[in-house]
Amino acid sequence: MKKHIGPGRRLLALVSALAIAAPSVAASAELNILTWEGYADPSFISKFEESSGCKTTSTYVGSNDDFAPKLAAGGGVYDIIVPSIDTIGLMRQAGFVEPIDTAKIEGWSDVYPEFSGANDVSAEGSVWSVPLVWGSISLMYRADKIDPKPDSIGVLFDEKYKGKIAMWDDKSSLYWTARLLGYENIYDLTDEQLEAVKQKLIAQKPLIRKYWATAGELTELYANQEVWVSNTWTGLQSKDVNALKKGFEVVEFTPKEKAEGWMDSMQLVKGSANSECAYKFFSFMLSAEGQCGIVGSTGYFPVNPKSVSGCLTGADAEAKKVNNIEFVKSLVMWQMPARLDKYLEVWNAVKAAP
Template identity: 90%
Template sequence: MKKAYGRGRTLLPLVSALSIAAPSFASAGELNILTWEGYADPSFIEKFEKASSCKTTSTYVGSNDDFAPKLAAGGGVYDIIVPSIDTIGLMRQAGFVEPIDTKKIEGFSDVYPEFTKANDVVAEGETWSVPLVWGSISLMYRADKVAPKPDSIGVLFDKKYAGKIAMWDDKSSIYWAARLLGFENVYDLTDEQLETVKAKLIEQKPLIRKYWATAGELTELYANQEVWLSNTWTGLQSKEVNALKKGFEVVEFTPKEKAEGWMDSMQLVKGSANTDCAYKFFSFMLSAEGQCGIVGSSGYFPVNPKVVSGCLKGEEAEAKKVNNIEFVKSLVMWQMPARLDKYLEVWNAVKAAP
């Protein structure tokens, strides 16, 4: 599900506004990473630091909407950012990142070509990101509270679960509502369709207990028995909740309207003084230690299937979709919306609604 989006258009006003400030950087050898929770776990990061002599400092984001403001704020210290596939194009358009020399990265040629050749990973004849990990976003519910067994996104809009529903605080809520409403091209909705989506999400808002920001926050909402239903990062939060043994179990499912797919990749911030460490980090994260490490800490799927045979075998390899790129094709893979500024306007209007 890949297409070019608005490549001949004037850059978004949002991009122009965010491009003004230029970040400053820490000393060489001190690699600063803006990434996701679970992507810089000491279990493998310490191995990288020992092998490379490059010190790392990681800052976590809760949404893809966090990357641009943090980079544009000035005084930034980031060398590597790890946005999702629907955001890497914006980082390039805003001038925050620079092209990647893939010849310097060990293991790059072994990554699924569906990712290394994807739109916005490759643009303007250059490669702009290094695939890291991928997965899907499914739905999750408490098996003892939600009945009958749900099979549709519609359960997130069911009034009988008012106050017990959580949604990720991200513009992707638009995609969920759009699919429920039967709109096919959820990344290029018309003004009329977006108004319908906005109305649907505002209608849902009184049912929402919380728009969650991080994996840990959603886990706590379930652990404290505040929510029974949510969308979820497949394979991560359900494992965490069930491991707490709170007397109930949560179950994931793929709705009949399909689940979303995503891929997170590493980008090199323009002007970084730490490019040597950055390229060492890219190679490490595509190696067996890096891929097994991040899969183990996050629960997501590896992008380099050739190096994970030692840590993923049998049913576990099957669950992590190793060498099952066909699964990607069954998902509604994220793309940068053709009119990102309009989508953000709609999502902000939903959150501002009473």
């Protein structure tokens, strides 16, 4: 069957209509941020508030699929959003965000050019987002329960671990399954390929303990010994689980089918009443305090290698891929699917299946 190429046209039409009905313009005096767990930790955000005089309130998402509905229905709440590289283009196309004036951002020139010049970060002659942090999505397992040592995505589909498997509640589950099935065009799957992915995931459902939504939820599933193996946000959840010292350790690994790569960046919501504070926030998050702070709270990788020269050295710098942009090339970097609406339809059909 011939593919129908298009950047999620029906979804874009829907969110654009909602955006007109409910423009996301936040009230002044407080910077409201729609972001991820660990990205607004008090250990470094308090320093921003003290130095800038701008107060912040953060709301957390569990998936990139949360941004459009929350912005459309938010009643004008948010100033800054922090979607991943496969979602920033949708935010622009839907009219939720406005162009960024990089001349107002300290540290912009020190960001890896592979990120500052990436597709959708820069588009239509303007810059639309400010890179913040990056990393990969790997697999994680309990070393005392999973045997032999896994090396493939297939461990998430192994009947031997029925009831002890968790998968992220996100359309990227389609990407994982497509790679397991040997498809290389994971962001532009045909109808037949998507159907095969859907059936594989539906067959997996009896093995799944939980589709997890947040870092904290997955950490609890491991802590309560409900889950032995899952995909994971590399560096964050393994650190949190092992810190609990529950008598076991979890181990991360990159499957032979490769790991996914991502980059999260900050976008300015269209019509924000707090753009002055927003630009101060952008600059802070690219500074030493911001980059060292977010790397410390999440375990992810910095986008500004110059800023972390004081807090990441030697083995720590090597582990966080400082000045090792080549690592990006080893990952399957996220992209917005050519038929985003179709991918969401398939993922929702998987979740709705008995």
